[in-house]
Amino acid sequence: MTKASPIPSPNDFTSDRTLVRRYLDQLDLPVTISEKEKTSVLCEIKQLILKKNAKLVTHYYTDSSLQELAETTGGFVGDSLEMARFGRDCDADLLIVAGVKFMGETAKILSPLKKVLMPTLEATCSLDIACPSDKFSDFCARNSEREVVVYANTSAAVKAQADWVVTSSIAVDLVEHLKDLGKKILWAPDKHLGSYVQKKTRADMLIWDAACIVHEEFKFRGIQDMKAVYPDAAVLAHPESPDSVLQIADLVGSTTQIINAANELPNNDFIVATDRGIFHKLRLAAPNKNFLVAPTAGDDATCRSCASCPWMSMNSLRRIAESLREEKNEVIVEEELVEKAMIPLKKMLNFAENNRLVVKGKA
Numbered sequence: 001m002t003k004a005s006p007i008p009s010p011n012d013f014t015s016d017r018t019l020v021r022r023y024l025d026q027l028d029l030p031v032t033i034s035e036k037e038k039t040s041v042l043c044e045i046k047q048l049i050l051k052k053n054a055k056l057v058t059h060y061y062t063d064s065s066l067q068e069l070a071e072t073t074g075g076f077v078g079d080s081l082e083m084a085r086f087g088r089d090c091d092a093d094l095l096i097v098a099g100v101k102f103m104g105e106t107a108k109i110l111s112p113l114k115k116v117l118m119p120t121l122e123a124t125c126s127l128d129i130a131c132p133s134d135k136f137s138d139f140c141a142r143n144s145e146r147e148v149v150v151y152a153n154t155s156a157a158v159k160a161q162a163d164w165v166v167t168s169s170i171a172v173d174l175v176e177h178l179k180d181l182g183k184k185i186l187w188a189p190d191k192h193l194g195s196y197v198q199k200k201t202r203a204d205m206l207i208w209d210a211a212c213i214v215h216e217e218f219k220f221r222g223i224q225d226m227k228a229v230y231p232d233a234a235v236l237a238h239p240e241s242p243d244s245v246l247q248i249a250d251l252v253g254s255t256t257q258i259i260n261a262a263n264e265l266p267n268n269d270f271i272v273a274t275d276r277g278i279f280h281k282l283r284l285a286a287p288n289k290n291f292l293v294a295p296t297a298g299d300d301a302t303c304r305s306c307a308s309c310p311w312m313s314m315n316s317l318r319r320i321a322e323s324l325r326e327e328k329n330e331v332i333v334e335e336e337l338v339e340k341a342m343i344p345l346k347k348m349l350n351f352a353e354n355n356r357l358v359v360k361g362k363a
């Protein structure tokens, strides 16, 4: 008689952290360019954007020069949910998505008739890497009674297996909604966001074990030390951060929710636990306030704070120009995957649109 294979725990599906390390070792970071070259590259990009009826869609974590360019050319800067919405609704023929791979794929899935380019196709995300589609299929198959909810930071192949896609801005609301319907949840891939959602909703959740290499490094102890120096500072944290950090945060929210809170809260000082790329928007939103990067250094570390996504840093003006000029780095998603992944993505957008007031109110 063959022995039935044991039900695996989520840890059996943990992707080897060395896989993430391997990607990091191969990073091809852009070189700094002179002011003269910057002026000429900006001029070329602006002409190409007009000529090709293109829109630049960038994430808050990209370099401030990219964010400025997007806004001054009729493009968009936002979190991944807003980027997806903008790409779908704008009337461009071509989208150039400055962010990481899953953002380009999402743009293509939601806008299959638009050409989607990226400054580089090598910019990825530790959450995406640590949730390979084949292992995820096994996880789903062994827990088929559960509603499958995946974070936006996943490949199209993983999204295609999900019932729902969520971003950090709507994760709590959506899981609460599913819990009210009596559903048990299978959650992937971010364990910190998953635990945060589970705590908030008390839903029955089975959680994959992966993390964002940037947010996982924020330290409770370092933030506490900073609070001693800035006792009136409010702590703003992204829910991909560890639980100990979220416990002392005054606000836990998505990038957009963090920007809104900086504007709305009465404090003058803010300790911010998310990628430092967001400081560009924070300073524009609240120019008279003081923003401090939350520390990532442990007792033995030499750097005070990294807080910078290495893959987001791969996006550069020069690479945008090259990509637009030669129409290279096109995002291609297989038709079958587009059809399947579009379903949970559209459900997410509809849910967010129907619950817009609730979502904003929860910042």
Ligand code: SF4
Binding pocket: 061, 100, 124, 125, 126, 127, 153, 212, 213, 214, 215, 240, 275, 309, 310, 311, 312
């Ligand atoms: S900051 Fe973290 S979650 Fe965002 S793209 Fe980088 S590795 Fe992924």
